[in-house]
Amino acid sequence: MLKGFKYSYRFICNKNCIRHSSQGNIWKERVFSGIQPTGTLHIGNYFGAVQNWVKLQNEKKDVIFSIVDLHSITLPQDPKTLHFSILKMTATLLACGIEPSKCILFQQSKVPEHTLLGWVLGTLTTMARLYHFPQYKEKSAALRDIPLGLFVYPVLQAGDILLYKSTHVPVGDDQQQHLHLAQHLVHCFNNKYGITFPLPENVVVSDTGAQAGKIRSLREPEKKMSKSHADPKSRIEISDSPDAILTKIKKAVTDFTSEITYDQENRPGVSNLIDILSLSTGKTIQEVCDEASNMDTARVIGLFCPPEGEGSLRNWWLYLEIW
Template identity: 40%
Template sequence: MSSNQGTNQRVISGMRPTGRLHLGHYHGVLKNWIELQHNYECFFFVADWHALTTHYEDPGDLQQHVTEMVIDWLAAGVSPGSATLFVQSRVPEHAELHLLLSMITPLGWLERVPTYKDQQEQLREKDLATYGFLGYPVLQSADVLAYRAGMVPVGEDQVSHLEVTREIARRFNHLYGREPGFAEKAEAAADKMGKKAAKRYRDLRKRFQEQGEEESLEVARAMLDSQQNISLGDRERLFGYLEGGGKIILPEPQPRLTPASKMPGLDGRKMSKSYGNTISLRTEPAEVESLIRTMPTDPARVRRTDPGDPEKCPVWDLHKVYTDASQREELYAGCTTAGIGCLDCKRPLIEAVQAELEPIQQRAKEYAEDPALVRSIIVEGSEAAREEARETLEEVRRAMGLDYLR
């Protein structure tokens, strides 16, 4: 079965609730979400169950963390009018699909996920010999497959997780895709497209299956993606029928590689809460100034009259994010000739960060003062997500023979 079928215009992505977000989250994830929401059907969720896979002993104030994170999403520009925002644990279909997928997932697939042993090593102080930790790639798979998403934005280090999802979907379709009366149901689904579209679909299918015309296959796929008057289940049935297989119940999602976050922290390392080197999206302007003014610089530049090397200075890494090329050229010359001091170099950076954060902080203040609005966004988004997940679960239960009391 091809991995390209399905709802390719649907995107899903999630984030563990860690409370207030910082500039690394904004530049590494949120700016990408904001762009995607205008071009695709997007589902963005708070992965609160995933937080428990490594922090089950001390979950902290999850409710507060969820609320603070959603406020930062909204303040950054993620819009509930353009994307569906929801909380994972408010959609119990994720848990049911996780359970059902775990029945068919070989243990070896989970043990070979690279981050399984890596995280156990990194978090040696925690007891991670739990099923929840071993099985979190199956829960991740359920998060994606519940919405039959075509694309998942991931960094290169997460591609292996998505490959597990693709393998699970492939195995599920192989085991359960041959529903009784499949061909008859596919033909009936084609008729729902209308007489002209149905005729064209059948012609393209025949040319692909009898003459091997790859172009006919691609045209037919595009045609199915654009159909508005058939259900998602019928669409997946027609994708499978097109290629001569069974029904594609769970489409294999494709990775959408996102650029590696280039947001350095205040000490030159990657910005991360665990390093304590962050600037929060809601850090007050005065504190932003204080944090940047006290950043370490080139250790060889002891006195104001000593020339410096920007490439050895953490401040310079931030300039690469916030400062245009012509201004960087001036700052570079000033540093290497001792024409400017370190505080002179930091001033335009302080102003740029403050300017970026000002509108975000104003919106965050408005949302923080209206918790009922934030709650309603989460509740409404979760209900909308649950409707979509429910439809997938009905197909999955039917395929696995679990719909006998419904």
């Protein structure tokens, strides 16, 4: 698998982008975003993040995308598996339309300045501030011994953003607190050492991106779809075959009401399927509901006909995997 891949599509790590200056504190607009290599990219990741990455690069924005493998090791990882996951995620991003000729795509751990800046920023914040991050509470609850890296993870994430003097970061609702920490650290650093970093702002996501952030687990629709969940039936991976997708949809948790209505609070399972149909077909939620108004849940499942043509994401992923 992925034979010769590392020779054909090398990670692009342009250290020159670290050493740039501003004049009169007028910062060049630059977008930074990262993704962990662990797990397989699912449709929520694609519609919520990667699709917007492709749009930003095609708009000729100054964009930097990172496969943040240092963040992955905040929880135990097998080194060989992680190495393969990095290559696999790179192939997946390329299959989704990320073009290294239009952006910078690199492996986080290849740039040691990330950890250097992370250490400096760690001296400017407090344990009390970090303790309130929901991701730390959620992940640490399942661990007997809590790694320090899991606790200081948000500081390293802030370092990722600040290192390239990024002015914009595309973040969802669940990452707003992380962006606020980065902004706080910019104020602390600039006040102590002089104006060095711009204040990063959120990139306003498209309606599609905002809607994709609501895609839920197929097995537990009260939770977000996750690429690291132990049950692969909980998500639709972009490398899934049409048959695999249909099987997962058929086993998705819905409810006992056959009528199709969109109600995220009271009917999360059915609403989740409507969201997925809306995103994958380009139709609005209302259009999907109108089309399915005379159908029951079983017939709506029949509307899921994922493409597997010459240019489909799955075919591109398989091509890069084998090449």
